[in-house]
Amino acid sequence: MDMIINSKSPQQTTSLGLKLAKKAKGGQIYSLIGDLGSGKTHFTKGFAKGLEIKSTITSPSFILMKVYKINKGKIKYFCHVDAYRLKQPQEIIEVGLKEYLDRKNTITVVEWADKIKKILNPYQQQIITFLFVDKNIRQIKIK
Numbered sequence: 001m002d003m004i005i006n007s008k009s010p011q012q013t014t015s016l017g018l019k020l021a022k023k024a025k026g027g028q029i030y031s032l033i034g035d036l037g038s039g040k041t042h043f044t045k046g047f048a049k050g051l052e053i054k055s056t057i058t059s060p061s062f063i064l065m066k067v068y069k070i071n072k073g074k075i076k077y078f079c080h081v082d083a084y085r086l087k088q089p090q091e092i093i094e095v096g097l098k099e100y101l102d103r104k105n106t107i108t109v110v111e112w113a114d115k116i117k118k119i120l121n122p123y124q125q126q127i128i129t130f131l132f133v134d135k136n137i138r139q140i141k142i143k
Contacts, residue, residue, distance in 0.1 A: 003142045006133065013039040013130075013138060014046035020142075021050025026075045027104040029123055031113030034130030036084075039138045040111045043128070044080060047109055051078050059084070059111060065095045076105040083112040092116050 007013045020030075030047070032040040041059050048057045053068050059082040060066040068078040079100040083092060097116075100106045101123050113120055113127070127143040 005140045005142070007039060007138045007140055008136060010039065010042045013042040013140065014049070016140060017043040017046025017048075018050035019046075021047040021107075024051070024075065024107050026073070026107060027102065029101060029108045029110065029120065029125040031120055031125045031127045032109065032111045032130065033114045033127065034138075035132065038130035038132055039140065040130055043130070043140075044109050044111060047107075048078060048080070051075065051107065053078060063095070064092060065097060067100065074105055075107055077103070077107070079106055079108040081108065081110040081116075083110060083115040086112075086115050089116045089119050092119060 005016060007016065032043065034040055045057045051070055051072050053070055055068060057080065060080060062085065065079065065081045070076060070078055077100065081092065081097060086092060100108055110120065129141045131139040133139050
């Protein structure tokens with residue numbers, strides 16, 4: 001069942017990420033899809049905050065993937081991927097993504113997941129699409 005949320009601000013998008021993180025059990029992959037500036041990073045920052053990560057979350061655009069060690073019950077790692085600058089999907093495997101996918105003690109959030117769709121397809125994932133409605137409103141669809 002799809003859930004659609006209209007976010008009227010970056011703060012609302014961040015808050016949505018925080019709420020979803022509080023329900024996370026471990027082993028999930030959140031695949032974020034949307035245009036530049038549609039809210040993927042705000043969502044991810046909120047998600048990290050919901051996992052009680054104290055570090056400042058920035059998109060790992062140039063390094064592609066950043067792993068944060070955490071201690072939230074059985075969740076031990078938060079893997080943040082930004083596939084925006086990938087030339088070839090294979091590059092993400094070279095930085096070690098497959099080591100974290102489908103691990104019960106890891107939550108993975110992938111910004112620009114559509115760029116590595118073939119790599120993510122074998123895994124169960126929650127797909128979250130961010131769409132511009134207008135200058136201030138984003139429609140966020142969770143599948």
